[in-house]
Amino acid sequence: MDNRLVQTAVLGGPSSDSPLYLPPELLAAMAFRRRYRNRRYYCGRLLGGCGWELNNKLYRDRACHFAHLPGGPECGRIRSGEDSADHLFMHRALTGALREHGAKQRFEGTFSDGECTDLLVSNVGDAWTVRIQLVDLPFDQFSALDDELRGALGRFDWMVGPEADRTARILVNRDGYVVRIRCGEEEGERVVRLGIQERAAEDIEWYRLADCRIEDNGVVRPPTPAPAPTEPIGVDHARVLAIVVALRKACRSDDAELAIELITQHADVIALVEQPGLERERRVLTEINAWAFAHHRAINSVADGPAYVLSKKARRKLQAELNRLRESVQRRRPDDRI
Ligand SMILES: [Zn+2]
Incomplete structure (x- = not known):
């Protein structure tokens, strides 16, 4: 940048301490001109200037700058660049x-x-x-x-x-x-x-x-x-759908072992429902989890057969929730992150 050009001024009077900066780029300089359209600005004494009034000169092909109005004294200003x-x-x-x-x-x-x-x-x-x-x-x-x-x-x-x-x-x-x-x-x-x-x-x-x-x-x-925005952890859409479908199947056939296996194997996906905005998914998976583990414990504590079976009503409710969960997963576009 040519340092001889005047890029700074003061507003209101020669002794003002209110600084102005005229950016050399045309668009920014036009914004300056609009903003100070009816104001007067000077080659300020606190800038080491002569105190004379300045005008702005705007150019498309070179740096925009302030210029002294005609009739002023010889200006001895030494610093007039962008940081002056x-x-x-x-x-x-x-x-x-x-x-x-x-x-x-x-x-x-x-x-x-x-x-x-x-x-x-x-x-x-x-x-x-x-x-x-x-x-x-x-x-x-x-x-x-x-x-x-x-x-x-x-x-x-x-x-x-x-x-x-x-x-x-x-x-x-x-x-x-x-x-x-x-x-x-x-x-x-x-x-x-x-x-x-x-x-x-x-x-x-x-x-x-x-x-x-x-x-x-x-x-x-x-x-x-x-705080850095928490990026939702990406998870493969098809994989989530597969897990939900498999959990539905396990629930329908009262297969707690399978449900537990799915929950354990896909713990990373299940953990995702801890994220905000996934409250419903969290509730469904919590219910499945509770059912599966209760069932599992019951099986292990009674040697001769399952003692814990999901009641018809509870199973219907759980299946309805799983259906809704599957639909909501299906509605999301494959590239959506959940
Ligand atoms: Zn001057």
Whole structure:
């Protein structure tokens, strides 16, 4: 991407701290243009810009970008690429998270050669402050600053931007971890992400800041992962049908031995009825199971013949249930998983 093109602006006035990002792709840029149709935006002072009003230029065959309206001063802005307003996006996202119910906090940051090097964000009542460090600090400077900020602010923590790996390592060595912060593009928007670094920067798992919980004591809690959807275990349709048909037959002929054999042999299929949504199947198989095992025990305890026979009524009921079960299995398409 040509970094000389202007991809970022601020909304409302030259000194605004409300960042805008114009995505270079035409469709996303058209969405931007629709969204900010009647708004005015500027080459913001907090972007190291000249403060002049900007317009948007949309192209089919090259990157869309902002352009100064005619008549402005010579612009000395150094950074104007896609990440050039990330410090303002970080400020906005973090103040939003920390001061959800409190007064808005004006951007408070330091600039060097037209580039933001660090910023401070505090929660309601200034009980806790975050220093976002965007450029590396030599160790001595870091230590002195850490003492100074602790003295001035009380409770404060560091968050370290993507360009400050060395400072991140200092904090990992001292505390065992460091919270990293960076922006990335998602559907034409700059989205702020947080990650906890415990070892190398490459191992960080990133979460959208909006999905994290930042507690009053400054602890960042990444979102708890949603439980993985439980995939129903697949089972061969023809095999289930065969088992149900065989169980019907065993039941009709009062053959508990066969029923037990089927249930034991096909325990994996029988176990499937423990899944939600298969309550009826579960009930039928439980009844068959109970009948078969009761019958089996009765046979084994009485040497001279079966003492337990399914009553006519119970057998009719069981067979009707098995019929329904067979029909429901048959109704499913062969490739359905049950
Ligand atoms: Zn400018």
